[in-house]
Amino acid sequence: MKHVQVLCPVFREDEVILEFHARLRAALEPLRDRYLFSFIYAMDPSPDRTEEVLQGLSERDPEVQVLVMSRRFGHQAALIAGIEVCDCDALVMLDSDGQHPPELIPTLLAQWESGAQIVQTLRKDGGETGLLKRSASAAFYRIISRIGSIELQGGAADYRLLDREVVTVLREQFGERNFFLRGLVAWVGYRVAFVEFEPRKRMSGTSNYRASILINFAIQGISSFSKVPLRLCTITGLVIAAGSVLAATLMVGSYLMGTATAPGWASLLAFVAFLGGVQLFFMGVFGEYLGQVFDEVKARPRYLISRRHGEAVPVAARKKELQQ
Incomplete structure (x- = not known):
């Protein structure tokens, strides 16, 4: 059985995280005869009860591990933290606000089994996204693809599957402090497959990405991959x-x-x-x-982990137990 870990960055999701986890497990349940699943929630400290809820979840579910940063390092740092602690055959990363549909994971796994080492999702925004945001996003992808050293597909999201080999490369051969993960995943190459999806409505609240954060994200991406x-x-x-x-x-x-x-x-x-x-x-x-x-x-650390809840899944023991 192959071990698949699911990595989810979290910030201020106390109202929906249990519902999201239930939905995630339901989407993966039909695949448990072929895969061993475990879950990593990498969270920035939240002013709400998110950590308390996740701690309780990790105590009830032995497949759940929670990483709590020492302060808010941001979405990309949470993904990096998960990449550096995971130990699996394939890593799936998606947001925990419900906009990335967990029901798409079987499709990503099917592409992986067909030989793809990176399965990158492409977000197709509809009327639920404002015209200004859609136009700015499209312009960013066009600009970075034309002037950068990478070909970044329009709508590329931080919802993807990475093979163990790609995870190892990102973990061991990249030490950049300004980590633009979408660009690096496109830069490393390997066999890539693309899967389109339509984002769902957020399960609760509003996006934590302010306009200033998105602008900084775009500037960092361009300056990281283009002179x-x-x-x-x-x-x-x-x-x-x-x-x-x-x-x-x-x-x-x-x-x-x-x-x-x-x-x-x-x-x-x-x-x-x-x-x-x-x-x-x-x-x-x-x-x-x-x-x-x-x-x-x-050369400061890209993030600091303050607390952990739950233990890493003992993969070898679990596989042997399931095989018996």
Whole structure:
């Protein structure tokens, strides 16, 4: 029997986490004759009862393990923590708010059994997602695919299956502090299959992803996989410099020909203000890349686990028990 672990990041889900877990187990129940399942809930400390609920769940269900971070490190750090503690033949990761349907997991496993080492889901947003958010998301995927060193499929979600080999590579060969997991999964290659899905309505509450978080997420993704913004700064600087030389040449020619006119202060001030804005923008671009380097040089841990509830599933013993 193959061991499949399901990794779910959690934050402020005390009202729905038990319902989600029941739904998750129900989706996997028909597959238990072929797979051994266990569950990892990686959570940021929540101001509600999420940890208390998950602790009780781990005490009742020996297949559940809970990782509690020392502070809020974010969604990506929770996924990384799960990747680094898992021990399985395949790892499935999905959000615990109900938008990623657990009922799709059998399809992911079928693709895995057919030879895919990465089964990546593609989110197909409908009318439940605002037009602005859909447009911004589509623009991000187009931009990063055109200027980045990866081909990131539109709608790629953090709902995927990873084979043991891919998990080992991500765990042992990547030490980046600014971890853009969607990009890294696309970058490593291997045999990939894609499965489309329509997101479900959240089981409760609203998304914890504010606009500022999504913007930062996009900037981090682009700066992690593309140098094009830096090159655009260089090209723009050269174009402005060439334009300035041309303008100076024309003014000198006009003076020598006796057709020079009095300079306009308004146009001069506008041009100076334009150059100042361009310079500040370029400094911001440089700052983003320098910030990435700064984080890597400090080499701080990407996350810290403060508490654990439940024990890791003794896979070998469970397999032997089931076979008997």
